[in-house]
Amino acid sequence: MLSNAAKYAIRSILYLAMYTDRKKKIRVKKIAEELSTPQPFLxxxxxxxxxxxxxxxxxxxxxxxxxxxxxxxxxxxxxxENIDGTVKFEECFLGLKKCEDANPCPVHYIAVPFRKQILLDFKDKTIIEFSKEIELSGSVLSLKKIDI
Amino acid sequence: MLSNAAKYAIRSILYLAMYTDRKKKIRVKKIAEELSTPQPFLxxxxxxxxxxxxxxxxxxxxxxxxxxxxxxxxxxxxxxENIDGTVKFEECFLGLKKCEDANPCPVHYIAVPFRKQILLDFKDKTIIEFSKEIELSGSVLSLKKIDI
DNA sequence: TCTAAAAAAGATGTTTTTATCTTCATTTCC
DNA sequence: GGAAATGAAGATAAAAACATCTTTTTTAGA
Structure with a gap:
């Protein structure tokens, strides 16, 4: 669904949201280590x-x-949007050029509700809101804190 | 989510389910034309x-x-399973190695319900059931029948 | 038995994604 | 102003996905 690049991007930004601000910065090296991502790529x-x-x-x-x-x-x-673009979330699950409610592909009504929901969630909440939730719930962000 | 290969595979099989049996076969050329897919790849x-x-x-x-x-x-x-493998449906949305209810990633509870539902639908129904539904509902399968 | 039609198999090529490496530019601090 | 630390930019490379081309095998039918 998401490319590696987008996954790394999201995790990095959530990480930065929790641990940085104008006065406290973090180097790539450190971020890559904390998130276990390839450093130059990140x-x-x-x-x-x-x-x-x-x-x-x-x-x-x-x-x-x-x-x-x-x-x-x-x-x-x-x-x-910035890393992957939105195409993957908008296009038909089976790759049909025209697939809509009036003209649905065989799995249209299986795939569409999900897309709507996930889009809502991802568009609605700000990064800062997400990061606050993470702090409260103790969600996993880093790979280093848990054994692989 | 799905590779092109998997999309082509699913569409081909649904197409074959509707129009073929032991006694009536269809050539690749025809299938590729009907579904507007690259012929040698298909x-x-x-x-x-x-x-x-x-x-x-x-x-x-x-x-x-x-x-x-x-x-x-x-x-x-x-x-x-045959074309893409199941990894993409099983792994964490953000690419974390360990991500589960007890140790969720930030978007865990957004992504998981969908995966469960789509897996259910795709595992439950047989190809023949799908193809019968397609006939009844007139779902779109071919790209050629509609303008692109 | 011969020929043509079809899939099967294998080699090759292209594009995209993922990743690395090297050099350049900027900033801080002495 | 010089040295060191950092990100920025650009070139290169490796792997996977996507796709094509060529040759071989099988089969039906004349």
Whole structure:
């Protein structure tokens, strides 16, 4: 469903939402270690997210990535949109060009309700809301804290 | 979610379920045209499905692909399993190695209910049941019958 | 038995995704 | 102003997915 790039992006941003702000930044190296993602690949992704204003960064000593308050107002959907595009969520499950309620593919009514729900959830909640939920519920984010 | 290969496979099998049997076979060329799929690629996929006994075939003049009565008792899930494997449906939405009810990722409770439902639907119904529904409801299968 | 039609098998090519490596630019701190 | 730390940018590479091309095998039917 999501590409690796998008998965890494979402996890990174949720991680940054929890542990950073304008005054506290984290280096790629550290992020990649914490999330067990390939470091140079993650660097590329963070660069892209930075360009798109979904993440903030500063160079030089004590530099690194962080989420500004504005960044934290974005949604998971904004991240997906930026990295993967939205096509995969909009197109027919069986790949038909025209597939809609009036002209449904065989699995249309199985696939559509899910898509609607997941889109709602991902568009509705802001990153900051998600990160607060994570803190409350103790959801898993890092791979390092649990044995693989 | 599904690879192109799996999408083509499912559509082909549903198509074969509706229009073929031991006595009436259809050539790859025709199938590919009807479904607007790349012909040589589809041939490869049908070969694989044939090897796995999900589709039947005979060579030579008047040969082609068809579904035996046994083939028609399989499920959509059997096709997906054969072409893509089941990993994508089982793994965590964010790619975490350990993600379960006791240790959920941030989007765990958004993604899991869907997976369960779609798995149920795809495992439960046989190909023949699906094809009968398609006939009744007039679901879209071919791309050629509708304008793109 | 010969020929043509079809799938099967295997080799090859292309594109996308995933990933790495190297060099450049910026910033901090001395 | 110089050195070191950091991200940015661009080139390269490896793997997987997608697709095609060519040859072989099987079979029906004349």
């Amino acid at each position: 660097a590329k992704i963070l660069q892209k997210l930075t360009k798109s204003k979904l993440v903030s960064s500063t160079k030089g000593p004590n530099g690194g990535f962080y989420l500004s308050e504005a960044n934290k107002q974005n949604s998971i959907w904004d991240i997906i | 041939a490869k996929i049908l070969q694989k499905l044939t090897k796995s006994k999900l589709v039947s075939s005979t060579k030579g003049p008047n040969g082609g692909f068809y579904l035996s009565e046994a083939n028609k008792q399989n499920s959509i899930w059997d096709i997906i």
